[in-house]
Amino acid sequence: MPTSVDYSGYFQQMLGGVSITVQMLLWSFVISLAIGTVFGILRTGASGVVQIPLTIYISIMTGVPSLLILFIIYYGGSGVLTALLGYDRSFDVSPFSSGVAAIAMVNAAYVCDLVHGAIRNLPKGQFEACTVLGLPRFHAWRLILLPQVFRLALPGLVNIWIIILKETSLVSLVGLSDLVTVAKTAGGATSEPFVFLIVASFFYIAMSTLTVPLANRLERRLNRGQTPVGA
Amino acid sequence: MRDISTPQTIDVSLRDVVKHYGPFQALKGVSLEVAKGETIVICGPSGSGKSTLIRCINQLETHDSGDIVVRGITVDGTPANTRDVRIEVGMVFQQFNLFPHITVLQNCTLALRLLNKGTKRLNEEKAMYYLERVRIAEQAHKYPAQLSGGQQQRVAIARALCMEPPVMLFDEPTSALDPEMINEVLQVMEDLARGGMTMICVTHEMGFARRVADRCVFMADGEIHEIAPAEAFFDAPESPRLRGFLDRILPSTAHS
Amino acid sequence: MRDISTPQTIDVSLRDVVKHYGPFQALKGVSLEVAKGETIVICGPSGSGKSTLIRCINQLETHDSGDIVVRGITVDGTPANTRDVRIEVGMVFQQFNLFPHITVLQNCTLALRLLNKGTKRLNEEKAMYYLERVRIAEQAHKYPAQLSGGQQQRVAIARALCMEPPVMLFDEPTSALDPEMINEVLQVMEDLARGGMTMICVTHEMGFARRVADRCVFMADGEIHEIAPAEAFFDAPESPRLRGFLDRILPSTAHS
Amino acid sequence: MHFDLSLAIASLPALFHGLMMTICLSIFVLLLGIVFSVPMALARMSKRRSLAWPALVFVIFFRGTPVLVLLYILYFGIAQFAWVRESFFWPLFADPFGCAVIGLALNHVAYMTDVVRGSLLSVPRGIAEASLALGIPERKVFLWVRLPLALRYGIRAYQNEVVGFIKGTAIVSVVTINDLTAVANGIFQETYDPLTPMITAAVMYWIVVNLVRLGFAGLDRWLNRHHAPEPASRTRTRKAAVA
Amino acid sequence: ETLRLGNEGTNPPFSIMSGDGTLSGLEPDLAREVCKRIGADCKLVVMDFRALVPSLLEGKFDLLVGNMTPSEKRREKLDFTRPVLSNPVSFVVPKDSDWTLTPEGLRGKNVTVGLQRGDMNAAYLKTLFGDSVKYRDYDNPDQTILDLTAGRINMLFMPKLTAAVKLIDTPKGSDWKFAGEPYYSGQEDLPADQRGNAWPVRKGDTALLDRVNGALNAMLADCTYTKIREKYISTPLLPEDAACAAKK
Ligand SMILES: Nc1ncnc2c1ncn2[C@@H]1O[C@H](COP(=O)(O)OP(=O)(O)OP(=O)(O)O)[C@@H](O)[C@H]1O
Ligand SMILES: Nc1ncnc2c1ncn2[C@@H]1O[C@H](COP(=O)(O)OP(=O)(O)OP(=O)(O)O)[C@@H](O)[C@H]1O
Numbered sequence A: 001m002p003t004s005v006d007y008s009g010y011f012q013q014m015l016g017g018v019s020i021t022v023q024m025l026l027w028s029f030v031i032s033l034a035i036g037t038v039f040g041i042l043r044t045g046a047s048g049v050v051q052i053p054l055t056i057y058i059s060i061m062t063g064v065p066s067l068l069i070l071f072i073i074y075y076g077g078s079g080v081l082t083a084l085l086g087y088d089r090s091f092d093v094s095p096f097s098s099g100v101a102a103i104a105m106v107n108a109a110y111v112c113d114l115v116h117g118a119i120r121n122l123p124k125g126q127f128e129a130c131t132v133l134g135l136p137r138f139h140a141w142r143l144i145l146l147p148q149v150f151r152l153a154l155p156g157l158v159n160i161w162i163i164i165l166k167e168t169s170l171v172s173l174v175g176l177s178d179l180v181t182v183a184k185t186a187g188g189a190t191s192e193p194f195v196f197l198i199v200a201s202f203f204y205i206a207m208s209t210l211t212v213p214l215a216n217r218l219e220r221r222l223n224r225g226q227t228p229v230g231a
Numbered sequence B, C: 001m002r003d004i005s006t007p008q009t010i011d012v013s014l015r016d017v018v019k020h021y022g023p024f025q026a027l028k029g030v031s032l033e034v035a036k037g038e039t040i041v042i043c044g045p046s047g048s049g050k051s052t053l054i055r056c057i058n059q060l061e062t063h064d065s066g067d068i069v070v071r072g073i074t075v076d077g078t079p080a081n082t083r084d085v086r087i088e089v090g091m092v093f094q095q096f097n098l099f100p101h102i103t104v105l106q107n108c109t110l111a112l113r114l115l116n117k118g119t120k121r122l123n124e125e126k127a128m129y130y131l132e133r134v135r136i137a138e139q140a141h142k143y144p145a146q147l148s149g150g151q152q153q154r155v156a157i158a159r160a161l162c163m164e165p166p167v168m169l170f171d172e173p174t175s176a177l178d179p180e181m182i183n184e185v186l187q188v189m190e191d192l193a194r195g196g197m198t199m200i201c202v203t204h205e206m207g208f209a210r211r212v213a214d215r216c217v218f219m220a221d222g223e224i225h226e227i228a229p230a231e232a233f234f235d236a237p238e239s240p241r242l243r244g245f246l247d248r249i250l251p252s253t254a255h256s
Numbered sequence D: 001m002h003f004d005l006s007l008a009i010a011s012l013p014a015l016f017h018g019l020m021m022t023i024c025l026s027i028f029v030l031l032l033g034i035v036f037s038v039p040m041a042l043a044r045m046s047k048r049r050s051l052a053w054p055a056l057v058f059v060i061f062f063r064g065t066p067v068l069v070l071l072y073i074l075y076f077g078i079a080q081f082a083w084v085r086e087s088f089f090w091p092l093f094a095d096p097f098g099c100a101v102i103g104l105a106l107n108h109v110a111y112m113t114d115v116v117r118g119s120l121l122s123v124p125r126g127i128a129e130a131s132l133a134l135g136i137p138e139r140k141v142f143l144w145v146r147l148p149l150a151l152r153y154g155i156r157a158y159q160n161e162v163v164g165f166i167k168g169t170a171i172v173s174v175v176t177i178n179d180l181t182a183v184a185n186g187i188f189q190e191t192y193d194p195l196t197p198m199i200t201a202a203v204m205y206w207i208v209v210n211l212v213r214l215g216f217a218g219l220d221r222w223l224n225r226h227h228a229p230e231p232a233s234r235t236r237t238r239k240a241a242v243a
Numbered sequence E: 001e002t003l004r005l006g007n008e009g010t011n012p013p014f015s016i017m018s019g020d021g022t023l024s025g026l027e028p029d030l031a032r033e034v035c036k037r038i039g040a041d042c043k044l045v046v047m048d049f050r051a052l053v054p055s056l057l058e059g060k061f062d063l064l065v066g067n068m069t070p071s072e073k074r075r076e077k078l079d080f081t082r083p084v085l086s087n088p089v090s091f092v093v094p095k096d097s098d099w100t101l102t103p104e105g106l107r108g109k110n111v112t113v114g115l116q117r118g119d120m121n122a123a124y125l126k127t128l129f130g131d132s133v134k135y136r137d138y139d140n141p142d143q144t145i146l147d148l149t150a151g152r153i154n155m156l157f158m159p160k161l162t163a164a165v166k167l168i169d170t171p172k173g174s175d176w177k178f179a180g181e182p183y184y185s186g187q188e189d190l191p192a193d194q195r196g197n198a199w200p201v202r203k204g205d206t207a208l209l210d211r212v213n214g215a216l217n218a219m220l221a222d223c224t225y226t227k228i229r230e231k232y233i234s235t236p237l238l239p240e241d242a243a244c245a246a247k248k
């Protein structure tokens, strides 16, 4: 029978796992948000030269399991990178970076769809007002259009945040010591997998449940001033 | 009102402007000259091309043929040229199109800031000056949604004025407003007109047209059917189309 | 119109009906008797409890206290009792509420089928009979979304009639309709009223009320303020509230 | 590193075998999803706390936990307890296929509960009221009016869930099932060529997912045939007379 | 000079990722000693077992310090050092069974064998037994043993030392026993004392191979190997090791 000392050691390791999971979550989310937003803006433009590769990209990313994309990037990634960029055998496709890359690439496609939809729902007059005032395009997007786009896309983005949180667990299958890996190893070593796995699952549930009030706060902030006060 | 027969600087001139939407011809060769300081009111039935016409002036729509000259600049559709034209021309929309997520004051200073005009303080002073002029300075720190429709439209006017454009375009600025709020906007527009601003307004507010328009323009089916000083326009319309139009429209503008 | 002073069968009777929504009292003790074959029009300002009142009759809302008797059945809120009452009472809503996914004919036969009444053929014949009666039989195989608003409302009436209820309730059946379509629905309702159906209608169609209502009821703030035959109701309203109400409402109902 | 076409072709039979496993598993779970999500959604919407709360906890737990963790818990976690191994449902858990089906189904049903609930809630209240007013008993109103309409409102969300779910099955190799991803992985292990088998598998997933999407598009068209053009209804929500 | 070494991390006593995150076990300790002797600065990286060889082939590692059987197929792509340890594969069966370990003997006995996905032995066993038994593929030995004790499978085919450490020598191993001859899945024509598991480098990297071999030979000769081995495993793993142990 394992002693409680063993347990506390493993639980401490699980904290390390949590930190890896959270780092993955943040990186993946930020990168998918950045790429997805750029793609979403490009998708709104008319140029077919951009549309076709974008459509293909989105179709692949939304049609193939994330796990497979992770495997392809992790196991095949450095080969592909070497072939593409002509460097010599020295790309380090670590589990962390390939995990972030895979999750971000997949979710960028979903963010792109969201942002694209939100842009289309933005009143046309907002674009025209920017044009008429002669605002430079980049700043018009940055200061006027995107803030409104994100407000519209917020519920969808919260959803993607939670999906990414759960998808980070996939990196345990390429050997990154995230929360799930630690729980699995600890479970194997102590022959008591149940405890560790349940603790891990509670972490995920707590994280996604906590997201909701935080998202509501954010929404209130973004909506600041945009609902009439008094009648 | 000015005597428009004496030679004057021409601020906006259109010659044979044609515009298609796909196969549909929205403007069928429109010509119009607007002198500096003149106030022009355009009216006509829905779909007659009024919006299209004024949107061609600041190139929100590109025209297919004909010449548009704005304050000496011949519009040619290149980006630099378009930018130059838009600096000369301010525009106010039917739907206000204020930026909902920033305050009234920021709405007014944003373009100045991004175009690197003046310091923050100078810009804010200028914005406050124009907000004052539309009588809404005390609302400067509210968000647009916290204002009534009429107040919002006045902010939109102030926002356009901040760029100090010599020419202003108005596209039905009062038709999204509740009756009580129409007058406060018309009042502001009247002040502007009397202040010597060159203005082209699409509007059905006949009271406004009578009081301040130098000339009224009647459009139908993409063409200008009649141009006349306000009195002649309303009291002795020449074309039968305009007569029919006025008959239908006049009773419903009782409030102005 | 009948002389309502002679003793008659009472189809619907309400006594001291009270209904709360949470702390808010929507009906403050309403009493009303509706004789067989009588047509009652209820009107009153928004929020006065008109909808609540008629929805209590067929128990779409349960009342808190007071008695509701429908064709001899005292409403007690039990499922079996509620079902019995609802079979006696047909209802037509402002928003039509047709089943969008089945054809007009199936809309009419669905309830018959689910209540195991008659064979398929008999039910369809009956449905066609009532569709004929609302003059829409040729649309029987279309889907609701393919019909105009007025046609949809007539289907809703036919659907209710298929259950052959002795009593019909109408909750503002024309107020979601475009002006052109209102008359075709009013016409059908008039036919029904003249055909001897017991009807309770919430409506602001004063022309309809004048032509067919036996009595008009004015509600405000959850209470009945006035009950009177149509002429007296419109031409000599007693309560000041009703007078104020009629002043506001009459000019805008010119179309009926 | 490049795509080895001859290896891809040679791997096809094995990959098809894996694909069959993926499809079997999906069909099983999707059926369970249909059967269980409606009662779950009803429980979740129930006014009775004793029904609503357990349903809510179910949804929160099984939606919040990553499928991978769920499968580990079901396969390795609860097998640790002797009383589970001695109970009568052990045969179900002893079998990896059974475990995978249960694990995926719990997650899928949790998502579906919200899909069904959302669709039911989006059925206009007036339509259910109209049925009640016609004297149709509540149970039949639910079965013949609300459910068929909810199906139409929810079909988009259901499609997304099905596609997401099928992609999610790629995880089942962790409980020793040789699905498409596992087979591709096995070929990679034998040949040390990751790209060829995995890209081939990716293409197969892509085809399946898009067939599903096509199928749903057809179903959607069929279900919404009543929105066929002809004169569109012009209704106005604004009140006619009284302002 | 920096060398990047790959290791599994989840295979005690050969490779253990301990509670505080440090890597210990026979393989890392041997590897560190080798590095010291060849004067290289080594970076030990832990990675999923399945990813080790592809990563080596793609140049993410210079050497894998996980014990691997040098089979024909692996030799096509990799070069191997001298044997680092001998850990032949063995069957684990229920204590009370009397199975003959042939396809005929097992057919109808309802046997399910647990294997490690991507393992050389797995492929071998499948050709040996065909469809007379059922197979189940696991990601790591821990899961295999968890499932054996849970009763989902009833036979293992895994390295004997691993099975001993993780199962047979532990309290829960009382229901199980080893069976059959130890099996070597490497080159079959090797004499018994040269068989064993070795460390792979990329094909053609003979310079590194020679240096590592030199270090390993020296460590065996001066009994450093034995000292390290005794920290983790009580029985000798190689003939030279046995000789050192006997000297004491
Ligand atoms: N983007 C567009 N694409 C196609 N057709 C358009 C477009 N914009 C306007 N039109 C058409 O061009 C014609 C003129 O439109 P315009 O908006 O200029 O009319 P208007 O006089 O401003 O009418 P209103 O009083 O309704 O605003 C209309 O028939 C309209 O349908
Ligand atoms: N489900 C409900 N919950 C709470 N309050 C309600 C509900 N339904 C109605 N009310 C309130 O009860 C009052 C009476 O409502 P009712 O719908 O009967 O009015 P009405 O006379 O039909 O008005 P309208 O002409 O707008 O249809 C209103 O103040 C309304 O806000």
Ligand SMILES: [Mg+2]
Pocket (backbone or CB within 6 Å): B050, B051, B052, B171
């Ligand atoms: Mg217009």
Ligand SMILES: [Mg+2]
Pocket (backbone or CB within 6 Å): C050, C051, C052, C171
């Ligand atoms: Mg009502």
